[in-house]
Amino acid sequence: DQQVKQNSPSLSVQEGRISILNCDYTNSMFDYFLWYKKYPAEGPTFLISISSIKDKNEDGRFTVFLNKSAKHLSLHIVPSQPGDSAVYFCAASGSSGDKLTFGTGTRLAVRP
């Protein structure tokens, strides 16, 4: 039972344009969400997080949007850069700091 889903396994975007990565979850007990970036054979790198009491959090080029009623969150990267090319995982927990349930990942390729 995949409680956190990323339905797009891959995404290709032109440099300078916006990248939008999507994530859906089924467990209504999740109330804290994170996005991680991962390169092959490396550990995930934390990017940004959001609590369920908010619907938007922004940090530089990265913005996460949360729609609780739809159980959907998205990560916007603008402008996209070639160095952003990696696999992006969304993750969710029942409370901040609790164990994480990861999505299946989306491979982002930013074309120069």
Added chain:
Amino acid sequence: GAVVSQHPSRVICKSGTSVKIECRSLDFQATTMFWYRQFPKQSLMLMATSNEGSKATYEQGVEKDKFLINHASLTLSTLTVTSAHPEDSSFYICSGRVEDTQYFGPGTRLTVL
């Protein structure tokens, strides 16, 4: 962000041997660490939660006698894969928690021949 290290980064062993993987929090104290496993082209799956000074909590389907976890100090957790078999070959990643966020180590690639 907080820094987590893992050692070794890569290990190859023969079937039936045991392998120990270390996870260290370098600039923070971690009362709780997490161990994950990632198979090729799959997501990260939580194996267990490691608590300093107490027994680890294992996820359903993870054999606690096969994957021994010791969290003897606030900066070190170890995962020992006992009597390793080829199906244990995977990428093992640990994380430490700082307030609301988990920070991950670089991972350990285990290959069992």
